[in-house]
Amino acid sequence: MPTTVPAYGKEAAERLASMADVTAGDGALRRFLHGLPGVDAVGLQARAATLGTRSIKTTAKAYAIDLAISMIDLTTLEGADTPGKVRALCAKGINPDPTDRTTPRVAAICVYGDMVATAKEALTGSGVHVAAVATAFPSGRAALPVKLADTREAVAAGADEIDMVIDRGAFLSGRYLQVFEEIRQVKEACVREDGSGTAAHLKVIFETGELQTYDNVRRASWLAMLAGADFIKTSTGKVAVNATPPVTLVLLEAVRDFHATTGVQVGVKPAGGIRTSKDAIKYLVMVNETLGDEWLSPEWFRFGASSLLNDLLMQRQKLSTGRYSGPDYVTVD
Numbered sequence: 001m002p003t004t005v006p007a008y009g010k011e012a013a014e015r016l017a018s019m020a021d022v023t024a025g026d027g028a029l030r031r032f033l034h035g036l037p038g039v040d041a042v043g044l045q046a047r048a049a050t051l052g053t054r055s056i057k058t059t060a061k062a063y064a065i066d067l068a069i070s071m072i073d074l075t076t077l078e079g080a081d082t083p084g085k086v087r088a089l090c091a092k093g094i095n096p097d098p099t100d101r102t103t104p105r106v107a108a109i110c111v112y113g114d115m116v117a118t119a120k121e122a123l124t125g126s127g128v129h130v131a132a133v134a135t136a137f138p139s140g141r142a143a144l145p146v147k148l149a150d151t152r153e154a155v156a157a158g159a160d161e162i163d164m165v166i167d168r169g170a171f172l173s174g175r176y177l178q179v180f181e182e183i184r185q186v187k188e189a190c191v192r193e194d195g196s197g198t199a200a201h202l203k204v205i206f207e208t209g210e211l212q213t214y215d216n217v218r219r220a221s222w223l224a225m226l227a228g229a230d231f232i233k234t235s236t237g238k239v240a241v242n243a244t245p246p247v248t249l250v251l252l253e254a255v256r257d258f259h260a261t262t263g264v265q266v267g268v269k270p271a272g273g274i275r276t277s278k279d280a281i282k283y284l285v286m287v288n289e290t291l292g293d294e295w296l297s298p299e300w301f302r303f304g305a306s307s308l309l310n311d312l313l314m315q316r317q318k319l320s321t322g323r324y325s326g327p328d329y330v331t332v333d
């Protein structure tokens with residue numbers, strides 16, 4: 001379904017306006033980003049490890065598994081993707097476990113832009129969103145007009161959400177205003193041209209495995225949120241190091257601090273490498289402890305995953321029947 005372009009409340013709008021000088025020029029933006037508190041790497045890793053030891057059992061575990069299923073962006077991003085494969089993935093997203101119709105639907109199906117129309121048709125009336133990767137995913141190496149055209153084409157085809165990648169080379173070279181302007185212009189390209197006043201939600205991917213330091217991850221988070229990101233996302237899933245609990249905790253803390261400063265709520269999406277129910281529940285605990293209940297919904301937290309859903313389904317079946325069904329009882333994506 002289309003997303004209405006957000007109109008910030010008066011207080012949030014005033015707070016954002018008061019920060020306009022931060023992005024007025026490259027020097028001002030650099031001073032702000034490098035003036036953010038440094039990340040205590042040892043403390044961060046210890047905090048993430050501690051949160052990962054929380055024990056969630058029985059009823060709470062069943063609730064967490066269903067919540068995690070409802071937060072999944074079920075993804076296929078391969079060069080060999082076909083319309084048939086996308087339709088099959090959409091069917092699974094709508095009805096993840098055909099033997100149990102109480103199983104929640106996933107949040108979205110994530111595909112390349114040329115598969116948006118196929119996914120949109122397959123998902124009609126389901127409430128499951130279509131997310132499209134854009135802006136020269138996964139490298140981000142393309143001219144800005146190409147990135148904007150990529151985004152507009154996906155939105156015109158019916159994408160409800162756009163997952164863009166930042167130019168890591170520009171960011172690591174300190175060209176922060178260039179990255180800011182790209183995000184801002186992609187955000188504008190997410191607005192539909194049909195006069196409906198709706199827009200696709202924008203998720204901004206950092207590829208945190210290439211950003212080198214936690215401080216850079218924090219800076220990228222603030223940069224993206226200042227530029228209008230609706231979600232901030234760890235990774236493309238296409239590099240060796242993807243989402244990790246410490247990196248995700250940096251994003252969550254940045255969202256918490258941004259909300260406290262501006263009143264604007266932003267979502268978080270860890271992606272890549274999250275494969276088991278146990279891992280997913282650890283992330284949900286982290287969200288609850290850092291941001292609170294308000295973020296524990298598909299509107300504000302997502303998992304970028306392809307294999308995670310099957311493990312969640314197997315664990316759900318085990319809780320329901322007392323028997324572990326094994327991978328033969330779920331579909332192969």
